[in-house]
Amino acid sequence: MAVIPSALSPVSETIDGIIPESYILGIQETLIRSGMYVKASDLITLGLLTGIALSILGFILSSLLGVFPLIGAIVGLIAPSAFIGAWIFFMMERRVDAIEQSTPDFLRQVSSLLRAGVGLETALEDVAKHGGGPLNDELKRAVIEIKIGSTFDEAILSMGGRLKSKNLDRTFRMILEGRRTGGSLSDVIETVAEDLRAVLALKRERKANVMMSVMFLIIAAIIAAPFALGMAMTYSGFIESLGKPNPMASAAVTAAGGYIIIHSIIASLLIGIIMYGSARKGVKFAFLLVPAAYAVFYIVQKFAMAFMAL
Known part of the structure; x- marks a missing residue:
């Protein structure tokens, strides 16, 4: 079954000619190992074109929401590749x-x-x-x-x-x-x-015994830390709206966002160590925890600020 329409085949063939054959063969072997019997260059083409489209969309949405547009563009560009990589990793682990x-x-x-x-x-x-x-x-x-x-x-x-x-x-x-x-x-x-x-x-017994610890790390990564920091940033913004400006407010939001990303990555690595005995196998969880944690942080800020403004 074709991954991309036949009209995009020239793009796939161009990628075949640009990327060294050793890399294409390595990616193809990884796809076969994960049980995905598709052409490597087709999958690369799909990720690249989807990334470009989402990059443009992310740039526009970031501009409308008042967020630095370049961030939305970068996130949109790398999101499809990150999702495909995480999915391949998940399918590989499941197949093994x-x-x-x-x-x-x-x-x-x-x-x-x-x-x-x-x-x-x-x-x-x-x-x-x-x-x-x-x-x-x-x-x-x-x-x-x-x-x-x-x-x-x-x-x-x-x-x-x-x-x-x-x-x-x-x-x-x-x-x-x-x-x-x-x-x-x-x-x-x-x-x-x-x-x-x-x-x-x-x-199997080991996985069952560590699930409580894994759930604690997931809750801390995507609920507790983002919610607490989101409310703290909201309170800081509310105080500023009462006429008490804080020159560190914008820097604090950036620092809080960076902390949440780092915290989620560390939690993912710990999950890998607990479940598999290898931090490397926890990398796949970062692709899920980081976006989820940052989304909770952003939503809490927006909704809590709107609630306080009532």
Whole structure:
């Protein structure tokens, strides 16, 4: 299915010629990893054109609302790319999680086939043919790589590398090590499947246990801090309207907005550490928390000032 109309194909082809091929291939690999089977240059074109349109709209709206127009233009320009990036990151995490959850069942199927006397490569191909879901897409790709010249070890390890999953990479390495050392490979795979199932169960339990802390950080980031600072700025503006000007009022609003953005980013990184043990994985939450927090801050200022003016 096409991402952009055929009339915009020349723009996509131009982008293909401008951006280095290595970057295009990297983006394309990321899209495939997230389960989005679209052309990378088409998606870039969509983000670029949407950003330009929103930049113009943001400039006009900022001018009408009395906000510095350049801010609206910059926000409009980067918003589509940020949203697309966050969506790709979310889809990638969701797809990897789905693959991890289905891997123990896949391993049990392979183990059963091995006990029936089927070879490991044949068992892998047979399971890939008769299944569905994201794991089977990766298995089919691994089978194709083996057929065009890659070794079995290389194809399996590259699957774990593409998905950026430590659990899957560890699982596949244990299977390959068991294959090299000899013995009953079906028993090794069965043991690895049970081990992975236990690891995933602990991972789900950990997420459930930290949800209260995550909710606290989200509430603090998008409700408590923006509301408190918004009311403080409103009170300062109200005092100024009574004839007691404050030369620091405008600077205070800018500082409060900057604090809210920084606070939301830090909260996002903390959420990543709590949920995944990695601050990098919390970056995706910043794309949601920062706009939401700043929107609450802005709305509180406007509505509270209008209420005080009554």
